[in-house]
Amino acid sequence: MLPPSFSSKLLYTMKKIILATGNPGKVRELNAMLNGHYSVVSQKDLQVKEIPETGSSFIENALLKARNASLQTKLPALADDSGLEVEVLDGEPGIYSARYAREGATDEENVKKLLLKMEGHNNRKAHFCCAMVYINDEKDTKPIIIERRWEGEILREPIGTNGFGYDPIFYLKDYSCSSAQLEPDIKNKISHRGQALDDLLSQLLRAE
Template sequence: MEIVIASRNLHKIREIRAILKGQYPFDFLSLLDFPDYEPPEETGATFEENAFIKATHAADALKRWVLADDSGLVVPALNDDPGVRSARYAGENATDKENRTKLIKALDGLEESKRIGYYVCAIALSSPDGIQTQVKGMCEGSLILTSRGSQGFGYDPLFLKYDYNKTFAELDEETKNKISHRRKALDKLMPAFEALLQKH
């Protein structure tokens, strides 16, 4: 059975596949397999709303089961920025580095004790008939002003995971995939996968 990961972000696709690999006999495709598909605008005010929009739109258009992830970094002291605009924080086509540079400037004006944040990952699983289930995972840490590490993507070089004293970009892939917000959300999706296996 095929499940489409509603993303063209290679890092995200790889991470989801790595976490689910070997656990389920599904064939995890991505939007890279459907170059003609045009994703909808992410107009939601929350991660959950955006995941819902992406999942239902792709499932209806592609006539397949779809897993859609919307995730980002929330910094309470910055009015919850970058938030749902994490990928577009420094502009519509901003690079990861440009987003990090803007965040560092914003964090620089804060006391160290307020430089805390958390990653959020909202996942929606939809069939062509409509939404099936939605879950959310979170991962808390503090933020530093100098990038560290070469693994990961997005804000990972600035995100210092509590209890590890390493940024997400310094952790090896296996360790990150055991503790990340995406892992926590996917773990909550396991019952839906199990139910799907029993049907097919």
């Protein structure tokens, strides 16, 4: 993350920002990563009405969510759309990661479906993809858009209790463990979301 010396400048330029996500896992991670840089408000706390994710890519969905949250709250918005892409499944579950098993599916249901589809496949390569968007307001014509990947492999059974989503079956060779076995502060530095947020904060500073 950025050095603490930047905190006061960021707090001065942006006292409050809305996180345009209803996923409690993402809210928890982004709050931890933004702590000391922004006064963060979840869109759920402001009763923002969510809209369908009708985009055909992570970036399109992130833009939709950011503009919707900013329109309803009149605050600058940060939105993230992310998911898991598995090589042997031609990129599945991709933008449907949160609803892979069905609309409103639990993490466990999505993981179970993915593991069933991976049976018989020796190629376990996969990556998480994160598209992060920042807008000043709903009419912002020059949003900051960042997209980052986190490489790994799909395990044959879940391991670990940290994180959320597909973390328990996402194996990291460099750490010899699943994403769900990482300490939160380590994950927040190396994950697709952590990389994207670092880049986003750097761009905000350069814009000042």
